[in-house]
Amino acid sequence: MASRAASEPRADEGERGESSSALPAPAPAAIPNGFSETNPFAGPSVLPLGAPPFDLIHDEDYAAAIEEGINRHLSEVASIVAQPDAPTFDNTLAALERSGQLLTRVMHVFGAITAANTNDRLQAIQTEQAPKLAAHADAIYLDDALFERVRDVFDRRDALALSSEQRRLVERYHLDFVRAGARLAAPEKSRLRELNQEEATLTTEFQNRLLEANKAASVTVDDVAQLEGMSEEDIASAAELAAERGTPGVWVLAIQNTTQQPALAFLRDRALRCRLFEASVHRADRDGPHDTRAIVLRLYALRAERAELLGYPTAAAYVLDDQMAKTPAAAADLLQRVGERAAAKARRDAAKLQAIIEESGERFVLAPWDWQLYAERLRKSEYDLDESQIKPYFELDRVLRDGVFFAANQLFGLEFDERSDIPVYHPDVRVFDVRDADGSQLALFYVDFFKRDNKIGGAWMDMFADQSRLLDSRAIVYNVTNFAKPAPGQPALLTFDEVGTLFHEFGHALHGMLSDVEYPMLSGTNVSRDFVEFPSQFNEHWALDETVFARYARHHRTGEPMPAPLFERIKRSRTFNQGFALTEYVSAALLDMAWHTQRVGDRLTDIDAFESDVLRAHGLSVPEIPPRYHSTYFAHAWNGGYGAGYYAYLWAEVLDHDAYAWFREHGGLSRAAGQRLRDLVLSRGNTADPAELYRAFLGREPRVEPLLEYRGFTSGEM
Numbered sequence: 249m250a251s252r253a254a255s256e257p258r259a260d261e262g263e264r265g266e267s268s269s270a271l272p273a274p275a276p277a278a279i280p281n282g283f284s285e286t287n288p289f290a291g292p293s294v295l296p297l298g299a300p301p302f303d304l305i306h307d308e309d310y311a312a313a314i315e316e317g318i319n320r321h322l323s324e325v326a327s328i329v330a331q332p333d334a335p336t337f338d339n340t341l342a343a344l345e346r347s348g349q350l351l352t353r354v355m356h357v358f359g360a361i362t363a364a365n366t367n368d369r370l371q372a373i374q375t376e377q378a379p380k381l382a383a384h385a386d387a388i389y390l391d392d393a394l395f396e397r398v399r400d401v402f403d404r405r406d407a408l409a410l411s412s413e414q415r416r417l418v419e420r421y422h423l424d425f426v427r428a429g430a431r432l433a434a435p436e437k438s439r440l441r442e443l444n445q446e447e448a449t450l451t452t453e454f455q456n457r458l459l460e461a462n463k464a465a466s467v468t469v470d471d472v473a474q475l476e477g478m479s480e481e482d483i484a485s486a487a488e489l490a491a492e493r494g495t496p497g498v499w500v501l502a503i504q505n506t507t508q509q510p511a512l513a514f515l516r517d518r519a520l521r522c523r524l525f526e527a528s529v530h531r532a533d534r535d536g537p538h539d540t541r542a543i544v545l546r547l548y549a550l551r552a553e554r555a556e557l558l559g560y561p562t563a564a565a566y567v568l569d570d571q572m573a574k575t576p577a578a579a580a581d582l583l584q585r586v587g588e589r590a591a592a593k594a595r596r597d598a599a600k601l602q603a604i605i606e607e608s609g610e611r612f613v614l615a616p617w618d619w620q621l622y623a624e625r626l627r628k629s630e631y632d633l634d635e636s637q638i639k640p641y642f643e644l645d646r647v648l649r650d651g652v653f654f655a656a657n658q659l660f661g662l663e664f665d666e667r668s669d670i671p672v673y674h675p676d677v678r679v680f681d682v683r684d685a686d687g688s689q690l691a692l693f694y695v696d697f698f699k700r701d702n703k704i705g706g707a708w709m710d711m712f713a714d715q716s717r718l719l720d721s722r723a724i725v726y727n728v729t730n731f732a733k734p735a736p737g738q739p740a741l742l743t744f745d746e747v748g749t750l751f752h753e754f755g756h757a758l759h760g761m762l763s764d765v766e767y768p769m770l771s772g773t774n775v776s777r778d779f780v781e782f783p784s785q786f787n788e789h790w791a792l793d794e795t796v797f798a799r800y801a802r803h804h805r806t807g808e809p810m811p812a813p814l815f816e817r818i819k820r821s822r823t824f825n826q827g828f829a830l831t832e833y834v835s836a837a838l839l840d841m842a843w844h845t846q847r848v849g850d851r852l853t854d855i856d857a858f859e860s861d862v863l864r865a866h867g868l869s870v871p872e873i874p875p876r877y878h879s880t881y882f883a884h885a886w887n888g889g890y891g892a893g894y895y896a897y898l899w900a901e902v903l904d905h906d907a908y909a910w911f912r913e914h915g916g917l918s919r920a921a922g923q924r925l926r927d928l929v930l931s932r933g934n935t936a937d938p939a940e941l942y943r944a945f946l947g948r949e950p951r952v953e954p955l956l957e958y959r960g961f962t963s964g965e966m
Contacts, residue, residue, distance in 0.1 A: 283316035289354045295670060297692050297722050299679075300357045300712055303671035307369045310358050314377050317351030318384045324348065325388055328397070335397040337410060341417055345718055345767050355381075356712045363455075364696055364703045364728050365674050371456050375449070382448035386441045389428035398422055413935045417767050420934070427570065429558055436557050443554045447547065451887040454543045455704060458531075458881055461538035462503045463701045465531035467524050469499040477514040477621075479636060484735035493701070503528055504730060505705025505883060507832070507874050510743070513620035513635060518612070525617035532880040533855070540880045541855055547886055548843045548852070556848045564844040564892040572778045572899065572938055576845055579778075579895040580838070584866060586898060587834035589961055591868050593827030598872050600626055614872050623825050631821040635743055638818060642747050643804040644697065644731065644740035651747070651800030652754045655790040659922030660762065661685025664693070674700075676733075682761055691715075691761040694726035697740070698733035705730055706883065707749050709756035709784075714771040715763040723772060725760045727753040739804045744818065748788050755787025756780070764931040771933045777893040779938035781900035782907070783930060789908040792819060793917055823960025828873055830959065835868045835875035837894045840885045844892035855879050903942060905954035910946055 284290070288304040290313075295301055324347035333339055362374050388394065401408070402422040405415055429440045468490070469475060475483050486499035493500060501511050501524055509528055515521050532540040551563035560566040564576040573579040601622040602614045614622070628634045649664075656662045663683040670679045676698050682691040694712070696703075712724035729749055734740045742750070759780070760772035773780050790796045794815075801810040842862040852858050859879060863869045877884065884890035907925070914921050928945040942950060 283312040287313055287316075289313040289317075289350060289357075292349075292353070296681075297689070297724055298713055299670050299692055299724055300353075300673075301671060302357075302673045305357065307367070307373070310354060310370070311373050311377065313354040314351065314358065314373075314381070317348070317354050318380065321348040321351050321384070322387060325391070325394060329391065329393045335400040337401055337408060337414055337418065340397045340401055341414075341421055342718065342767075344421065345417070345716075345769060349719075351384075356710075360710060360712065360726065361673055363708070365700070366456075366459070366702050374452050374456070378448040378452040379445040382444045383441065385428070386437075386444055389425055389430060390432075390437050390441070392430075395425050395430040398425055413766055413770065416935050417770060420769060423570070427558065427566075432557065440554065440557055443550055443557075447550055447554075450543050450547055450550070454540055454547075455883070455887045457538050457540050457543070458883060458887075459702070459704050461531040461540070461881065462505070462705055464538055465503045465527040467501040467503075467520070467527050468495065469501065469520065470497075472499060474517045474520050475499060475515065477516040478511060479514070479639070479741075481734060481738050481741055482511070482514070482732065484738055485732045488733070488735040502699055502732070503531060503705075504699075505881070506876055507878060508616075508620060508876075510732075512617055513624050515621065518618070521617040521621065522615070529874065529878060533878075540886075544843075544855060544879050544886060545852060548846055549848075549850075551844060551891065552846050552848050552850070562845045562847060564841055567844065567892040571776045571893070571896075573895070576841060576892070579899065580841055582898060582902075583834050583837050583841070583895055586830060587838065587866060587868050590827050590830030590834060591870055591873075593960075594831045594870055594873055595827075597623075597626070597825065597827050598870070604629070616872055616874050619828060619872055623828065627821060627824050631817050631824065633814070633817045633821055637814065638810070639741045639743060640803050640805070641801045641810045642742040642744065643802075644742055644750075646802060646804075647742060647747055647750055647800045648695070649800075650802075651791065651796055652750055654799050655751075655787075655793070655796045655917065656754070656758060658795070658917050659919065660758070660926055661919060662690065662761075676700075689722070691723040691725055693757060693761070694724075696726065696728045697731050699730040700733075703728070703730065704883065706888075707753050709753050709760065709773070711760055711772065714768045714774075715760070715765065716768040716771055717764075717766045719768060721768075723760045723763060725757045727757055729753065741804060744791075747791050751788045751791045752784045755784035758787065759783040759930055762926050762930040763933050765933045765935055770935050773933075775934045776938055777890060778896035778899040779903075779942075781896050782903045782938075782942070785897070785900055785904040786907050789904070789911075790917065792822070795917055822958070826960050831868060831870055831873045832876040833897070835863055835873070836877045836882065837898065838862060838866050838868065839875055839877075839879060840882065840890070840894040841892060843879065843885065902952050902955050903950050905958050906950045906952075907942075907946065909951075909954040 287309050288301050289309065292298050293301050325344070328340060328343050328347070331339060358374075362370050366374075398421050402418050405418050410418065429437055432440060469486070472483065475486070478486075483499065486501055489502060490496060490498045490500040501509070503509065507528055509524055511524060512521055515524070532538050548563075555561070555563040555566040558566060560569065562576065568574060568576055568579060598614055601619065604622050604625055605612065605614060605618070612618075624634050653662075653664045656664075661684065665681045665683070667679045667681055670692070672679060672694070674696065677694055677696045680693045680695075681689060682693050684690040692712075707727070707729040709725065709727050712726065713721050715721060715723040729746075731740065731742065731746055756773060763772040765771050797815060798809055801815065802808060803810075839859055839862055842858070846852065859875070860869070863875070879885070884894050890896065911917075911921050925945060929941050932941055
C-alpha cells in the first residue's frame, strides 16, 4: 500500500519540498500559537538530505508548527494572488509549488508518527488539527482569485512555451481545483467546507478507534498447550508481547489488520481458532469505545453528498473519473469477472478441505476459522509443502539485504549502506543511504518492520521528502510493516507472504527514490491509485526469481541454501489457494465500491445486512470465506485513501504481470531492462498520463493473459 495519489487535494499537507520559498513569509519569531525559532521545524533540517531531526522533536512541537505552517502557507498564497503582474506559469504555478514548505516539513513527520508510533497526546493533536487542515485545503482550492490565475494560465497553455512537464503541472492544478469545488457557487462551497471538515474529523476518529480496537481484540492464552501447532519462535514472540503488556506468564496473540489471522494456519485447538477469528471479525462492531459502525454509516453518506455537490452521481464516480479505470463500471466489471471464477474455484477447494476434515475422523463443517489450517494440510498433500518447512529460510535481514536490495542493485545499480548516525523515531527503525550506480547519493531509506500496539495495522510506504529538481530535494522514503517482533535472541523469520510484502513495499520505495522530475506535485508515487500499485506489485516478482531467491533463501541457523526441490515446490504451489485469496480480496473490493456507489438519500442502517446483500448480488456469498476486510475495520476504505479505490490492486495486477512477462522475454533481471523501466516509468512520476507511460514502456496495450496464467486460470475460464 502506498501513501496517496497525486489527484487528492494537497494543500492539507502543504506543497512539498525542502528549499526556501521565493515568496515573502512571516518572520519566525514567537507568535501566539507558541511557534518560535527553537521549534525543530522552524527551518530545513541540517541532517543529510534534510532528514527529520527526531532527536530534537517533541510531541508539543507539532501543533504550533502545523498552525504556523498553515499561516505561512496562506500568506504565501495571498502574495501570489495579490501580485499586480498578469498570471504566468512562474508567478502562479511554480510559485504554488514553492509554497507551504514549513507545513510540508511538519506534516511529513506528523503523518508518519501518528501512523507508526502514536500516543494519547499525538492522537489529541491529530483530532484537533484534522478539521483545521481540511479547512486550510479548502481555503486554497476554493479561493476564487487564485483559481482565476490558475485558469488563466490553463486557458492559454497552448500559446505558452511550456515543457511537457510544465503543461502537465498546469493541467493537474486546474483539474485539482475543479475537482475540489472551485467552480461551485458560494452556498455550495460553504456546504462543501462543512463536509470536508467533518470527514477529516471522522477519518481521524476511525483510525484512532481502530488502533485501540486491534489492541483490545488480542487474544490472551493462559495454557501453552492450546498453542500446539505454532512454532517455538512464534510462541516465544507471543510470550514476549504478553510481558511487554505487563502480563507475564501468559501468551498474547495480536490481531493484524485483515480478517484472517496468521496463527489460524497453525493452531490445532479449534476452540481457540474460533475465538481468535471472532475477535478479529468483531473488533470494531460492538457497543463501546472501539465501535466504528456509526462512523462508517456517516462517512458513506457524507461522501455521497459531496460527490453530488461536485456534479457526480456517486462518490465512486467522482474518484474513478481521475483514475485509469475512469468509471465504477469498468472497475466492477474486472472484479466481477475475476470474482465469479475465483468463487467457483474456492468452492471446489472447500469441498477438498471438508474431505480432509472427515478423513481425519473429525465431525464438523468447515468454517472460516478452519480454512487456513486445513489449506496448509492440503498444500502438504498436493505439493509436499507447508509453511513450517520454508519459514526457517526467510530470515528478515537476509531477505532485505540479499533479496530486496540485491534485486534493486541488479536492475538499477543501487547500493545500500546502513547508517547509525541519523536519528529515528523508534529504536526498531533503521536507516540506509541509497547510492546510485555512479556513487552519488540518491535517497535515504527508513524501515520500521515490527508490530507495536501504537502502530496502525498493515504495511505502507510514504515519504519524509519528495524528490524535486525545482526545490533541489532528493527522496527520503520509508517502509512500515507489522511483522511479529521476535523474542530477544530469536531470529525474525518471515512467511513467504511476508517476503512478498517486503518486496511489494520496496517497489513503492523505488518509485519514490528513482523519481527524477522538476515539480513536487508530479513526483514519485503521486499518481493515480490504480497505477501506484503497479511498481510495487511488479517488484514482488523478484521474490521468486531464481538468482535472487538463491541469495536470500538460506537457513537461518546453517546458512545453507534452500534445497532445489523445495524451491520448485514453492514455485509450483504459487497458484495454490488462489480461489480463497481472490475471493476474499474481490469481496472486500466490491464492498468498498458498493459503499461508494450509494446515492444521496440512500439510508443504510444495518452494515451486516448491507454486506450480505452485496456479496450475494455478486455471487460471492461463500460462508467459509469472509471478505479480507469487513466494513468496520476496512482502513483502506475509510481512512487509508483508498475509498472506492481498493479495486486498484487487481487493476494494477494486470499491468504488473504483463510487465514481468516482458522482462522474461527481454533478459529478466538485467540492467538494460531495469534501466528501461526506470527511464520510462519509475523516474517519470506523474509527468504524463499513466496509460501513456505504460504504453511507452511496453510498446503496446496491456494484456490480461499473464495475470490469468499466474493466478492459475486459463483464458477459457475467464
